[in-house]
Amino acid sequence: MTMTKHILVIDSGTTGTRALIYDDRSHILTQAYTEFPNYHPAPDRVEQDATEIWDATKKMIDQALDNLKITMADIACIGITNQRATTVVWDRATGLPVTRAIVWQDTRTASRAQELAPDWGEKVYSRTGWSLAPVYSSLSLQWMLENVDGLKARAEAGELAFGTIDTWLIHCLTGGKSHVISASNASVTGSYDLLNDEWYGEWLEALGVPVSMYPSVVDDSGKVAETDPDVMGTAVPISGVIADQHAALFAQECVKPGNIKCTHGTGTFLDMLIGTEPKIDTGSGICCQIAWRKDGKTQYALEGYAGSTGSAVQWLRDGIKIISSSKESEAEAMKAEDNGGVYFVPALTGLSAPYWDSYARGMIIGITPGTTRRHIVRACLEGIVYSVRDFVNAMTEISGYEINAVAIDGGASANDLLAQFQADQLGVDVIRPRSVEATSLGAALMAGLGVGIWKTESEAFGVGRNKTTFSPKTDEETRNAQYATWERAVERSRGWSK
Incomplete structure (x- = not known):
């Protein structure tokens, strides 16, 4: 034994x-x-x-x-x-x-x-x-x-x-x-x-x-x-x-150029592996970084991130106390058929990629007499997804790789409404592993490979992991109209605290 x-x-x-x-x-x-x-x-x-x-x-x-x-x-x-x-x-x-x-x-x-x-x-x-x-x-x-x-x-x-x-x-x-x-x-x-x-x-x-x-x-x-x-x-x-973020990218088995993962934590991070050469586009607001270095060989990745997404849900819980737990955000948002015309820009500490505006501030806009807390909770979850879409287009352009699926992880990815809305807005399948603890798994795989517990990446990934797939249900016209309204909301939040 x-x-x-x-x-x-x-x-x-x-x-x-x-x-x-x-x-x-x-x-x-x-x-x-x-x-x-x-x-x-x-x-x-x-x-x-x-x-x-x-x-x-x-x-x-x-x-x-x-x-x-x-x-x-x-x-x-x-x-x-x-x-x-x-x-x-x-x-x-x-x-x-x-x-x-x-x-x-x-x-x-x-x-x-x-x-x-x-x-x-x-x-x-x-x-x-x-x-x-x-x-x-x-x-x-x-x-x-x-x-x-x-x-x-x-x-x-x-x-x-x-x-x-x-x-x-x-x-x-x-x-x-x-x-x-x-x-x-x-x-x-x-x-x-x-x-x-x-x-x-x-x-x-x-x-x-x-x-x-x-x-x-x-x-x-x-x-x-x-x-x-x-x-x-x-x-x-x-x-x-x-x-x-790099650990999560590795854990999601994103080891081929063009593979992409999205981690929903305190902030939301979208990372795409691009191979052994850096690709830096200074006009895009997208970051280029080392994904990891193994056996002296460097792999690079592109990244877009929104700094306050999970922390915006925490603010709903701790700041204005309209939910009692982050988990409750899903059930509460599901009670609203849609966002009721409310948009929530989660720029609590400014806007990250692709805007890089540290003077932007969080904003809820579109409030009417009919707005309820359900609409605000739903708008917050949708705002997380819109923040991701903001830099998806730039990343595909810089890398030359089309996105055909996105692997998601991190605490908030357990939220079905958020996962489905992400599939709807990006127009691609969103794949969630059974365990959303991808960050620690990536470190475990790196450590095990580092001492020879597993000899190769494919051996390390060999243990099957159950996954759930969310496929798009929204047509392109609706998706683009929703996103255009989001862009108007972002414009109003920019430079606010200057």
Whole structure:
């Protein structure tokens, strides 16, 4: 009888941390989840305490192990997947954060991005694959160095280390021995030169950010580090480290150019694999990034994302309290035959691709005396889908690949109304796997491949997964008329807070 090989996955999201244990058939054996605080010291600020993230991570790992009555000695390897572009800075000597982390949703650098745009906008876009925007870790870093007392001098003296959440977790797991970032995460920092495959030194120099703060770039799959026995009880290889959207792309078996997936989480992310060459179109607002790097070979992807979609549903629950749970949004929206002429633009923290307007704000328009909460809930779900359609056309044009199906995942994809409306608006089949936990699965597959639990991708994908298909039911004329009204609504929300 062969022993089950256990893969521990740390899924560190924007609102919480999950520890999952997979077996060698890529089934989840157990999981433990907790939320951690997000801090909002000003309307344009979203911060986290990296120490709280690590404490939550450690507790969830212990809980998951305890659920199965196993120890770290029973773990074959570790996979990490994480929220991207969140900026953590720590003291190399103490290993402790020197200030709160700036989260990817934070928009405090919006005016700085605008200032830099005339000289640097097109230049950084053409090299990093990302439109110059507050999401850039390099801009968050510059803000920290210029606004937190003493940090600039300490950075220049080589005393400080920067990393995204994967870098920070590896730093903690290895007892401070490793300062690395996976290629997928590196490409989302707005600091990585895709054309020359290195940190974009000229840009960082212009910002006054020492490149010495940056971690070494490693493959997304392969033995990148191992845990410190003093921290975790034993040495376990960390062999899969991949940014969250990229992990979901891999888990959805999108390994051929033109394959596409859509993750509905805090934000909604549409990613298309495009192969071994980057394709950057600076006029499109669409990002080009490293999908993953395995065995030294890089695959690239295009991405469009809307920053506040799942969080708009959370706002319905926590902000105006018209639903009691995110799950209730489906049942409530189903009670309305249509949106009653109401459109909801979920630009709660600005508009992302393809507009990149950090001054846009969320908007509900079309309210009449007959409008009910059902119409508003339905309009919110529809707004998530319209946000996706906004960048689908641009992606097909840049890539040259027609979309014939979309794989969906993430918490909100369990919502049948949202899945069906997405099929109706895009005019293609929408395919949902039985488990919508694609992000953690991608990290598990990367980690298992990294230590040889599976020898090939097809072996890793070999375990059958049940899927549900939603086919379009709306004719093209109706679909386009609805979308044209949405475009009018978006136009009205733009530049609002300027």
